[in-house]
Amino acid sequence: MLKLVSNGIRSGFRSLRLPVGDPFAVAGLAIYATFLLAAIFADYIAPFDPTEILYSKDFTLAADLPPGTDGHILGTTSLGRDIFSQIVFGTRSALLVGASAAFMVALIGSIVGLLSGYFGGWVDIVLMRLADIAFGIPFLPFVIVLAAFLEPSIWNVVFAMALVLWRDTARVIRSQVLTLRSRGYVEAARVCGSSDLKIIWRHITPNILPLSFLYGSIAIGWAILTEASISFLGFGDPEAISWGYMLQDAFASQALSRQAYYWFVPPGVAIILVVSAGFFISRGYEAILFPKLDR
Amino acid sequence: MTDTLLSFKDVEIVYKVGNMSIRATTGASFDVPRGAIVGLVGESGCGKTTLARAVTRVIADNAHIAHGQILFDGIDLVSLSDRDMNALRWRDIAFIPQSAMNSLDPVYTVEYQLHEVLRGRGGLSRIDARKRSKELFELVGIETNRLSDFPHQFSGGMRQRVAIALALALNPKLIIADEPVTALDVIVQRQILDQLRDLQQKLGISVILVTHDISVVAYICDRTVVMYAGQVMESSDTRAVLNEPYHPYTMGLKNAFPDIKSAGTGLLTPIEGSPPDLANPPPGCRFAPRCPFAEAICRAENPQPREIQPQHIVACHRSQEALQLRTEASKYETWQQIP
Amino acid sequence: MTQFKAAGGRFLQLLLVLWAVITILFLLFRLMPGSPMAAYIDPTFTVEQQQALMAQFGLDKPLWSQYLSYLGNLLQGEMGQSFRYKTPVSDRIWALLPNTLILTFTSLIIAYAFGILAGAYLAWRRGSMVEKLSLPAVLTTRAMPEFWLGMVLLAIFSFWLGWFPAGGTRTPGTDYTGFWDLYTSGDFIAHLTLPAATLAIYSQGLPLLLMRSNMLDVMKEDFVTMARVKGLSNWTVVVRHAARNALLPVMTSFAISVGYQLQGNVVVETVFSWPGLGRELVTAVAASDYPLAQGAFLMIAVVVILMNLIADLLYTFLDPRVSHA
Numbered sequence: 001m002l003k004l005v006s007n008g009i010r011s012g013f014r015s016l017r018l019p020v021g022d023p024f025a026v027a028g029l030a031i032y033a034t035f036l037l038a039a040i041f042a043d044y045i046a047p048f049d050p051t052e053i054l055y056s057k058d059f060t061l062a063a064d065l066p067p068g069t070d071g072h073i074l075g076t077t078s079l080g081r082d083i084f085s086q087i088v089f090g091t092r093s094a095l096l097v098g099a100s101a102a103f104m105v106a107l108i109g110s111i112v113g114l115l116s117g118y119f120g121g122w123v124d125i126v127l128m129r130l131a132d133i134a135f136g137i138p139f140l141p142f143v144i145v146l147a148a149f150l151e152p153s154i155w156n157v158v159f160a161m162a163l164v165l166w167r168d169t170a171r172v173i174r175s176q177v178l179t180l181r182s183r184g185y186v187e188a189a190r191v192c193g194s195s196d197l198k199i200i201w202r203h204i205t206p207n208i209l210p211l212s213f214l215y216g217s218i219a220i221g222w223a224i225l226t227e228a229s230i231s232f233l234g235f236g237d238p239e240a241i242s243w244g245y246m247l248q249d250a251f252a253s254q255a256l257s258r259q260a261y262y263w264f265v266p267p268g269v270a271i272i273l274v275v276s277a278g279f280f281i282s283r284g285y286e287a288i289l290f291p292k293l294d295r
Numbered sequence: 296m297t298d299t300l301l302s303f304k305d306v307e308i309v310y311k312v313g314n315m316s317i318r319a320t321t322g323a324s325f326d327v328p329r330g331a332i333v334g335l336v337g338e339s340g341c342g343k344t345t346l347a348r349a350v351t352r353v354i355a356d357n358a359h360i361a362h363g364q365i366l367f368d369g370i371d372l373v374s375l376s377d378r379d380m381n382a383l384r385w386r387d388i389a390f391i392p393q394s395a396m397n398s399l400d401p402v403y404t405v406e407y408q409l410h411e412v413l414r415g416r417g418g419l420s421r422i423d424a425r426k427r428s429k430e431l432f433e434l435v436g437i438e439t440n441r442l443s444d445f446p447h448q449f450s451g452g453m454r455q456r457v458a459i460a461l462a463l464a465l466n467p468k469l470i471i472a473d474e475p476v477t478a479l480d481v482i483v484q485r486q487i488l489d490q491l492r493d494l495q496q497k498l499g500i501s502v503i504l505v506t507h508d509i510s511v512v513a514y515i516c517d518r519t520v521v522m523y524a525g526q527v528m529e530s531s532d533t534r535a536v537l538n539e540p541y542h543p544y545t546m547g548l549k550n551a552f553p554d555i556k557s558a559g560t561g562l563l564t565p566i567e568g569s570p571p572d573l574a575n576p577p578p579g580c581r582f583a584p585r586c587p588f589a590e591a592i593c594r595a596e597n598p599q600p601r602e603i604q605p606q607h608i609v610a611c612h613r614s615q616e617a618l619q620l621r622t623e624a625s626k627y628e629t630w631q632q633i634p
Numbered sequence: 635m636t637q638f639k640a641a642g643g644r645f646l647q648l649l650l651v652l653w654a655v656i657t658i659l660f661l662l663f664r665l666m667p668g669s670p671m672a673a674y675i676d677p678t679f680t681v682e683q684q685q686a687l688m689a690q691f692g693l694d695k696p697l698w699s700q701y702l703s704y705l706g707n708l709l710q711g712e713m714g715q716s717f718r719y720k721t722p723v724s725d726r727i728w729a730l731l732p733n734t735l736i737l738t739f740t741s742l743i744i745a746y747a748f749g750i751l752a753g754a755y756l757a758w759r760r761g762s763m764v765e766k767l768s769l770p771a772v773l774t775t776r777a778m779p780e781f782w783l784g785m786v787l788l789a790i791f792s793f794w795l796g797w798f799p800a801g802g803t804r805t806p807g808t809d810y811t812g813f814w815d816l817y818t819s820g821d822f823i824a825h826l827t828l829p830a831a832t833l834a835i836y837s838q839g840l841p842l843l844l845m846r847s848n849m850l851d852v853m854k855e856d857f858v859t860m861a862r863v864k865g866l867s868n869w870t871v872v873v874r875h876a877a878r879n880a881l882l883p884v885m886t887s888f889a890i891s892v893g894y895q896l897q898g899n900v901v902v903e904t905v906f907s908w909p910g911l912g913r914e915l916v917t918a919v920a921a922s923d924y925p926l927a928q929g930a931f932l933m934i935a936v937v938v939i940l941m942n943l944i945a946d947l948l949y950t951f952l953d954p955r956v957s958h959a
Contacts (some may be wrong), residue, residue, distance in 0.1 A: 010665050024770070066913060129650070136651040136939040137658070139898040141915055141931050145662060148919045163816045228779045229901045247782060251905070257800075264789070268782035275777035276770075283773075353862045384865030397856035400875050401955055402882070411874075412864055445954045 004257040016204025027222035028280030031273050046047040050086040050241045053079055067262045075262045077249060086241050087266055093154050094224050094274055099154075103225030104162035106216035110208060116170065117177025120198055127170070139202040143226060147235035154237050156285050157227045165222065171214040173208050217282040228271055243267035299500045301327035301350065301469060306373075308345050310355065317344040317574045319358065320525045324600065325608075327469070332495060332502040334533065335508055336514030336548070338570055342525040347471050347505045351388055367469070384489035385416050389462035393474040399446035405457055406442040409464060417465045431460040433493075435490065452483035459491065466498070473505045488515050509552045513537055520555035521545050523582040524570050527600065533609035541609040541617040544582045546624035564630050570590050580612065587629045588613055588620055641947055648943045653937045660704055663924050664697060673843045714925040714930070718918070719731050723929035727911065733803060733935065734910035741827060741833035746888055749838040753845025753884075760850065776839040781901035784832040788905065793826060798828050826880030829906040833898065837891060841884050848880035855879070868878070882952055889945035893938035 038045060065219025067075040070150070075083050116127040131197050143160040150156050180186060180203070224243075229235050250264040302350040303324050314521050320342040327333045335343045350365055365372040367388070372380065377472060388501045392398040399408060406428055413424040429439045435456040441449070449457060455475060462470050474493070475483040494517050495502050504516060512519050512533060519537070520530040521544065529542040550564040568585040571577050577584055579594040586593065592612050600610040603617075613620065623629050662940060695703075707714065713723035755763050792800045803825050853876050861871040900912035907913070911930050918927035950956050 132651050133645060133654040135657075135942055136655045136935060138893070138897045138931070138934045138938050141901050141912075141934055144900065144916065144919055145927065145931060149662070153943045213729060225777075225779050226951055229781060231780050231902060232779075232901060234920065244779075247779075247785065257789075259789060261789065264782070266787055268779060268786070271779050271782065272774055272777045274772050279777060280770075351863045376849065379867045385861060386865070390860070390863045392856060392860060398860040400857040400879065401863075402879055411866065411870070415867075415870065416865055445958050447955050448958060530852070554942060 003153065013267055022280075023282065023285055024280040028277040031277035032281075035091050035095060035274055035277075037093050038088055042092060044090050045123045047082065047085060048210050050089040055216060057155060071088060074088060075260075077246075077253065077263060079253075081248075083246070083263055083266065083281045087243070087270055090243040090267065090270065093227070093240050094271070097157055097242075098155050098220040098224045100277075101158045101161040101165075101214040101226075102219040105169055105219040105223075106212045108162060108166035109215060110173050110212045111187060112166060112170040113120050113173025114177055114204065114208070117174040118181060118204065120195070124174075125282050128174070130165045131170055134164050137164055137175055139164050140226065140229060142242060143230055144233060147230055152235065152237045152239075154227060154240050154242065156235075157230055161219070161226065165219060169212065169219075172215065173211060176211055177204055181205055183257045214282050216280045221278040224271060224275055242273050298329045299326045300368060301503075302364075302366040303346070304364040304366065304376065306346065306349065306365060307361045308342070308349055308354070308358055309361040310358045312357065312574075315574050318361075319573065320522075322600075323363070323522070323525070323527050325527055325530045326384075327470075327501050327503060327521045329501055330366045330496075330499045331517040332504055332515055333494065334512035334519045335503055335505045335522060336512050336519060337507065337522035339507055339568060340573075341522045342504050342573075343522050344473055347473060347503050350469070350471055350503070351384060353384075385412060386465045387468045389465070389467040389470045391462045391470060391472040391475045392459050393456075395458035396451070396477055398458065399454065401446055404443050404445055405449075406473055408490075409442070409461060412464050413460060413488060422439070427464070431463060434463065434494065435460045450485060451479055454485075455479065455487050457492070459487075459494070463494065463498070463500075467500065469496075469501045469503070471503045471505070474507070475504070476511065477506070477508070484515075485510070486599075491515070509548055521548065524576065525573055526581060526610065527608070528611070529609045531604070531605075535604070535607055537622065539617070540621065541603055541607070541614045542550065542582075542584050542611045543588050543620060543624060546621060546631060547585075550624070550630070564627050566630060580610075588623070641950065644943055644946055648939060651939055652936065655939065656705070656932065657701075657706065659928060659931060659935070660701055663928055664700065708932075709764040713929040716918075716923055716926040718921055718923040718926065723925050726914070726926065727929045727933050730911050730914055730930075733908060734896065734899055734912065735909060737826065737829055737833065737903070737908060738892060738899060741830040742836040742837055742888065742891055742895055744830065745837035745842045746884070746891075748834070749756030750845050750881065750884060752838070753842040754849055754880070755882075756842070757846045757853065758872060772839045772842055775835055775837060779901075780832060780835060780836045780898050781905045783835060783907040784829065784902050787828050787832055799825050801825075803909060829902055829908050832902055832905075833895060836898065837895060840887060840891060844884050844887055845880060848883055849876055852876045852879045853863075861914030882949070885952060886945045886949045889948060893941040896934050896937055 013165075073182050077083060077086075078185045093159060110133060112127050112131070116124045122276065139160075142164060143157060147156040150159075189203055194202075227236070227242060228244030230240050231249045236242060236245055238245070238246075246267040247264055250260065252265075303326075306323045307321050307376075308319045310319055323342070323346055325333070335347055335511075345354065345358065349360055350367070350372065352360075352375075354360075355481055360373050361399065363373065367383070372383070396563040399405070403411075407430065408426075409428045410421075410424045413419045413427055414421065417427075419425075419427060428442055432439045432442060435457055437453060437460070445452060446457070452546045458475070462472075476487050477527045479487065488511065491502070494500070504511070508510060516533045518531065519533040521536065523544050529536060529540065529545050533543070536545060537549060540549065544566075545566070547566040551566060552563070566585055571584065577594070579592070580586070580589070580597050580598050583593040590612070596612070598612045600608050600612045601614065603609045603614050711724055713727065715721065716723050716726060719726065752768075753846060756768055759765050788800060791797045803822055858871060858876050861875045866874075896912070898908060899908075903907070903910045903913035904916055911933055915927055915930035915934070918924075918930060
């Protein structure tokens with residue numbers, strides 16, 4: 001009976017084309033789920049306000065407390081803020097940036113790839129030259145310049161990624177569309193007089209969707225890493241608590257020379273977990289997409 | 296009295312797929328006489344390539360020779376140490392693959408790949424290897440100035456000649472040719488086959504020619520071994536097999552192919568159905584489910600190979616009635632009434 | 635011969651991309667809200683003084699004329715004056731470029747040497763325990779923020795163990811007479827170790843994973859099986875045939891990695907106070923020194939574009955199927 005239920009769930013996931021067969025992918029999904037819950041219930045999980053400057057019972061600044069003192073699970077920063085609470089709230093900006101950037105990159109990349117591959121001709125030439133140009137733009141410097149000019153906000157990273165990183169997805173989707181287009185059933189639909197829109201929607205889009213997901217899940221990691229870098233360099237939103245901001249704070253506050261590992265190790269580990277979860281899931285997708293690789 | 300070079304004795308090769316064991320061949324026995332071309336014919340997946348490849352002992356990672364012997368000049372290759380086996384490879388047993396395109400390394404010139412074998416395996420000096428390479432190219436009729444070309448610069452037929460030259464490099468006793476002409480068009484096929492036979496006769500080499508095409512067998516082979524679902528169904532002189540087949544499968548196979556000599560006058564008759572699942576073969580004769588002549592015993596008991604004429608071996612319960620079955624089998628309707 | 639023609643075409647394309655990036659860069663810096671000089675104009679300046687300053691940097695002319703003179707200057711290798719240092723941007727850029735290139739190439743060469751060997755080994759040991767444990771570990775190194783890895787190494791090996799200096803390219807007070815004198819000194823190498831290690835650890839994943847998956851693909855090729863049938867030695871089969879073929883795309887990726895690495899340098903150079911282009915870009919942007927920021931950005935972009943071209947050409951010349959078509 002239990003097996004039946006689990007099989008049912010399993011096939012439910014299958015129809016969503018989630019890669020549940022791969023143990024890594026399952027681990028990745030589990031990590032995502034954990035962080036998602038942390039982001040949603042951050043107010044309940046975090047014992048302190050992450051931006052509040054805390055004082056000890058004797059009314060001195062609760063600065064640089066080692067982990068475990070006075071209910072500070074991971075200790076406090078030099079300004080007397082609770083590190084654990086910052087980690088929990090940092091989940092929000094990480095997932096927000098990651099998910100929206102991934103969505104933008106996958107969406108723009110897929111649309112460009114579809115149009116370029118399906119219509120060919122001058123549409124293809126123009127779009128692919130644009131992709132060449134996007135490949136010529138050094139991404140991180142571009143984000144830095146953009147973030148410096150615009151109002152500090154976590155959306156700068158999303159914006160910059162949408163402007164530049166669609167290129168990788170677009171190229172891959174394009175070549176996939178090119179092979180799909182020459183398949184028998186697409187040819188047949190065309191001969192039967194189906195409209196371009198209908199062919200794209202009915203026959204091509206469903207087949208490139210897993211590929212879009214693959215590039216989307218990789219883009220989540222990229223976005224989080226980029227946001228962390230930008231915040232670390234001081235071009236982030238000082239209002240938003242993010243893991244990159246925490247690392248900048250620690251770096252600027254000499255946490256390294258003071259061996260305050262409890263301060264700068266946890267944000268890094270959190271980033272690694274979320275980003276590698278994306279990789280693990282994308283590996284699962286790869287197994288679905290390229291079954292010949294076996295693993 | 297023919298002298299036997301290679302002899303398969305009751306060879307069983309097993310593939311492990313997941314936790315299933317698939318017997319690619321069972322009880323396969325036949326001989327390869329010295330200086331003869333033996334055709335190994337059957338549908339794809341019947342185990343013919345696996346069996347032929349087993350002679351080199353380079354088989355898939357998940358496959359192993361579970362039973363039987365492969366005697367080469369009296370030595371059992373199955374129980375030979377890896378080191379001794381490797382010493383025989385290419386010096387005595389060479390191979391011509393189906394697609395020379397894929398079996399030549401794309402990043403090296405053809406000459407490099409000849410030298411690799413001549414110097415690395417044959418122990419020739421650089422100068423001798425160069426001389427021998429030229430000799431080999433002349434032998435297979437390619438201009439020697441093309442030695443420095445890369446594989447992709449040759450046409451399909453030329454590449455197959457290169458593959459033959461490679462196989463001949465160390466004067467082997469035996470060449471295994473795995474569908475050597477399947478990828479080529481009919482005219483080139485014939486040229487390559489003619490050349491293969493010329494060289495084989497001139498140099499006195501034995502050849503195992505693996506093919507699904509019975510017309511290729513008819514054209515070039517001295518002896519023919521018919522395989523079905525991992526078992527040898529019939530083996531004899533090619534003429535005997537084609538003109539006086541004793542096994543219904545051979546009869547059916549003959550009907551299903553156009554004759555290479557008399558350009559297709561008769562109707563082509565396919566054998567209905569498909570080969571059995573080797574993971575779960577039928578209890579009796581493996582051909583019984585597709586055989587128009589199958590009787591109760593055929594479905595119950597797997598027939599043992601018997602020598603029905605000198606050098607003519609058949610595995611069929613009804614081989615005694617062959618004369619009558621042949622007449623029946625030549626009719627189109629016969630093959631339409633399989634249960 | 636055709637590959638030379640193709641190379642010519644690719645070169646034209648490079649010029650187009652370069653022009654487009656230069657233009658985007660120009661527009662990015664001119665069309666952004668606020669005067670580019672805002673940070674350097676003292677509120678006590680009179681209007682005349684402000685205009686004189688604007689004129690000095692050519693900011694009083696219409697946009698298209700600024701664009702043309704910008705392009706003209708670039709063609710002569712002229713990138714304007716730094717607001718902050720009041721010296722030519724090009725001088726500064728050329729002085730910093732070697733530091734960045736040395737860091738990039740040192741780390742990448744180490745990363746590729748390791749990645750190729752380890753990738754080939756893991757392909758060979760496919761399905762083993764080593765492989766099962768290594769792959770997640772490698773993926774994890776790809777998931778690390780480079781600057782964080784740098785911070786951890788810095789905390790451990792510099793601040794705690796005291797094995798390596800914490801930043802810069804040389805110990806303050808030391809003096810070097812010439813270019814080679816500095817770059818071959820033990821002091822420089824000690825300074826280079828941690829940042830190069832950081833980048834190498836981050837970068838080895840790509841060649842490793844690429845090499846591994848290519849090897850697995852190539853090992854299934856007929857010509858590898860044939861090499862075994864020929865009785866060639868294991869070494870010849872694995873190295874001469876499988877690895878040689880699998881290496882092709884990995885070599886191509888080296889050039890692309892140089893481009894990516896240059897972007898990653900921006901943060902790692904900051905962590906280790908490494909005086910390179912990336913760190914200069916960050917400080918210039920933070921200090922609103924736009925000519926300098928623009929120059930650093932452009933230099934990075936040029937290397938990225940150049941490396942993309944080299945990657946293409948490398949493939950064309952290394953693969954006989956393309957070069958001998």
